[in-house]
Amino acid sequence: MEKLLSRFLDYVTTDTQSDPYSKTTPSTEKQWTLAKKLVLELHQIGLQEVSIDENAYIMATLPANTDKKVPTIGFISHMDTSPDFSGKNVKPQLVKDYDGKDIVLNKTKGIVLSPDYFEDLLQYKGQTLITTDGNTLLGADDKAGIAEIITAMEYLAQHPEIKHGKIRVAFTPDEEIGRGAHKFDVKKFGADWAYTMDGSQVGELEYENFNAASAKIIVKGKSVHPGYAKNKMVNAIAIANEFLSLLPPREVPEHTTGMEGFFHVHKIKGEIENAQIDMIIRDHDAIHFQARKELLSNISEKLTQKHGDCITVEIEDQYRNMREKVEPVFHIVEIAQEAMESLGIEPIIKPIRGGTDGSQLSFMGLPCPNIFAGGHNFHGKYEYVPLESMEKAVKVIVKICELTASQIK
Numbered sequence: 153m154e155k156l157l158s159r160f161l162d163y164v165t166t167d168t169q170s171d172p173y174s175k176t177t178p179s180t181e182k183q184w185t186l187a188k189k190l191v192l193e194l195h196q197i198g199l200q201e202v203s204i205d206e207n208a209y210i211m212a213t214l215p216a217n218t219d220k221k222v223p224t225i226g227f228i229s230h231m232d233t234s235p236d237f238s239g240k241n242v243k244p245q246l247v248k249d250y251d252g253k254d255i256v257l258n259k260t261k262g263i264v265l266s267p268d269y270f271e272d273l274l275q276y277k278g279q280t281l282i283t284t285d286g287n288t289l290l291g292a293d294d295k296a297g298i299a300e301i302i303t304a305m306e307y308l309a310q311h312p313e314i315k316h317g318k319i320r321v322a323f324t325p326d327e328e329i330g331r332g333a334h335k336f337d338v339k340k341f342g343a344d345w346a347y348t349m350d351g352s353q354v355g356e357l358e359y360e361n362f363n364a365a366s367a368k369i370i371v372k373g374k375s376v377h378p379g380y381a382k383n384k385m386v387n388a389i390a391i392a393n394e395f396l397s398l399l400p401p402r403e404v405p406e407h408t409t410g411m412e413g414f415f416h417v418h419k420i421k422g423e424i425e426n427a428q429i430d431m432i433i434r435d436h437d438a439i440h441f442q443a444r445k446e447l448l449s450n451i452s453e454k455l456t457q458k459h460g461d462c463i464t465v466e467i468e469d470q471y472r473n474m475r476e477k478v479e480p481v482f483h484i485v486e487i488a489q490e491a492m493e494s495l496g497i498e499p500i501i502k503p504i505r506g507g508t509d510g511s512q513l514s515f516m517g518l519p520c521p522n523i524f525a526g527g528h529n530f531h532g533k534y535e536y537v538p539l540e541s542m543e544k545a546v547k548v549i550v551k552i553c554e555l556t557a558s559q560i561k
Contacts, residue, residue: 153303153539153542153543153546155303155306156299156300156303156539156542156543156546157282157539159193159298159299159302159303160282160292160295160296160299160537160542161244161282162189163186163189163291163295163298163299164242164244164290164291164292164295165242165243165244166182166185166186166189167182167185167233167239167240167241167242168180168182168183168185168186168231168232168233168239168291168295169182169232169233169234169235169238169239169240170183170232170233170234170235170325170326170327170328170329171235171329172235172329172330177207177208177325177326177331177334177335178207178208178231178232178325178326179232179325179326179329179331180232183208183231183232183325183326184208186231187204187208187210187231187323187325188204190210190231190298190302190323191204191210193302194210194212194302194305194321197302197305197306197309198306198309199212199213199214199305199309199321200212200213200214200215201213205335205337207325207335208231208325209322209323209324209325209335209336209337210322210323210324211320211321211322211337211340211341212305212320212321212322213318213319213320213321214305214308214309214316214318214319214321215318216316216317216318216319216557217312217315217316218315218316218317218557220315220317220557222316222317222318222556222557223317223344223345223556224317224318224319224320224342224343224344225317225319225320225343225344225345225346225347225552225553225556226319226320226321226322226341226343226345226346226347226518227301227304227319227320227321227322227346227347227348227349227549228321228322228323228324228346228347228348228349228350228509228510228513228520229294229295229297229298229300229301229323229324229348229349229350229525230294230297230323230324230325230326230327230328230332230350230509231294231295231298231323231324231325232325232326232327232328232329232332233289233291233293233295233328234289234293234328234530234531235328235329236289236531236532237288237289237531237532237533238287238288238289239288239289239291240288241287241288242284242288242289242290242291243284243285243287243288244282244283244284244285244290245257245282245283245284245285246280246281246282247280247281247282247283248280249278249279249280250273250276250277250278250279250280250281251277252267252273252274252277253267254266254267254268255273255281255283257283257284257285257286257533257534258285258286258287261286261287263286263533265283265534265536270528270529270534272353272528273528273536275353276538276540276541279538279539279540279541280538280539280540281536281537281538281539282536282537282538282539283535283536284533284534284535284536286533287533288533289530289531289532289533289535290527290535290536290537291535292525292526292527292530292535292536292537293328293350293525293527293530293531293535294327294349294350294525296349296525296526296527296537296542296545297348297349297350297525297545298323298349299542300349300525300526300542300545300546300549301321301323301349301549302321303546304546304549304550304553305319305321307546307550308550308553314550314553314554315554315557315558316553316554316556316557317553317556317557319553320341320342320343320346322336322341322346324336324509327350327508327509330364330366330470330471330507332509332512333509333511333512333513333516334512336509336512336513336516338513338516338517338518341518343518345481345484345518345519345520346510346513346518346519346520347484347488347510347520347521347522347523347549347552348508348509348510348513348520348521348522348523349522349523349524349525349545349549350508350509350510350522350523350525351504351522351523351524351525352524352525352526352527352528352530353500353524353526353528353541354497354524354526354541354544354545355492355497355498355499355500355524356500356502356522356523356524357485357488357489357492357499357500357501357521357522357523357524358501358502358503358504358508358521358522358523359474359475359478359479359485359501359521359522360436360473360474360475360478360503360504361436361471361473361474361475361503361504361506361507361508361510361511361522362413362434362435362436362471362473362503362504362505362506362507363434363435363436363437363438363441363471363472363473364432364433364434364469364470364471364472364507365432365433365441365445365467365468365469365470366430366431366432366433366467366468366470367429367430367431367432367433367445367448367465367466367467367468368428368429368430368464368465368466369392369395369428369429369431369448369452369463369464369465369466370426370427370428370463370464370465370466371388371391371392371395371422371426371427371428371429371462371463372386372388372425372426372462372463372464373385373386373387373388373389373391373424373425373426373427373462374386374424374425375424375425385424386459386460386462387424388422388423388424388425388426388427388462389422389423389424389427391427391455391459391462391463392420392422392427392428392429394455395429395451395452395455395463396417396429398451398454398455399415399447399451400415403415404416409505410503410505411436411437411503413433413434413435413436413437413440413441413444414433414434414435415431415432415433415444416431416432416433416434417429417430417431418430418431418432432470433445433448433467434505436473436503438472438473445467448465448467449465449467452464452465470507471507471511471512471515472511472515473511474508474510474511474514474515474519474520474521477514477515477519478514478519478520478521481519484519484521485501485521487552487555487556487559488521488523488548488552489501490555491548491551491552491555492548492551494551494555495544495547495548495551497544497548500524504522508520508522510522523545523548523549524541524545524548525537525541525542525545526538526541526542526544526545527541
């Protein structure tokens, strides 16, 4: 799988970080650099109907090589990397035959990837790990998925003895800022169902995810000389802090797991006259999700009664739990599960503690479970991916295509 490795290393060294404050699609001009490279590569491996639209959404087709009437299936990954951590000047490092010990990512800065903290590392003793150099994220989320899809399509094109139906592939911008599916043309894509290759460790197979919303709490204060401020000053910073104190203290990312939801404050700024809290709201359960949004409104009302009309809460829904759209066509999950099991991979079926293009696409009419791409510790300097995990993902894609065709009588 030398091509798989070389592709991935090429992709991650291209900066494609997205920008949540941009109004354009893609949100950053630099995403076009990788997009144009992928279009050329799709032509080179022999795919047809290769297209890229004005928003950098890429689509292509591997034609069917069977006369059976087989459903058209798709595979999707995103090009952008998270705005949470730098994706500029990524310098991936290869750790061959990993020995299960600490990996020094950056000796100068004392940055170490250790199995004492990241226990998943021990699963990959003896394998080849691709890590960062401690200064950037890696970009396995989701350039591993892109490399896997393209490698799988190339393999199928070169092995016509493996019968399959029409296969569509797509690469999207801006998934990391929640917009990856916003301008996705489901009708043009033309698949009966698809899979996003955007999960983490080997075996992950996910068909439910968080309900998600973003929230802005805007506080307006009044600045008065502090020596004469009694009953006159309204300190927006203090009120913002009071607002946060009324949220459930344990319902945050660092104290929740599994199906537990949370509030996550990711930005706060302020001065006496103006303060703003930016947060996200997450919950798998629709009723609990609604209750979380209502809690923010209730806190606002309580503080308004105490301090006057100084708080505005703006809540914007981002995506919903795709389970309700996938369960009616559950055979698409079962095909992926069978593909993994036939390759000796134990499926790990669990809810996504995050979002995925597949969620929005499922509600747009394209049921879309999520499959592992192999990486760990996304969005930061400790990100890594085992090469062998990527190889397994390629095999799962190929097997899904083969099983979808073979199950049609």
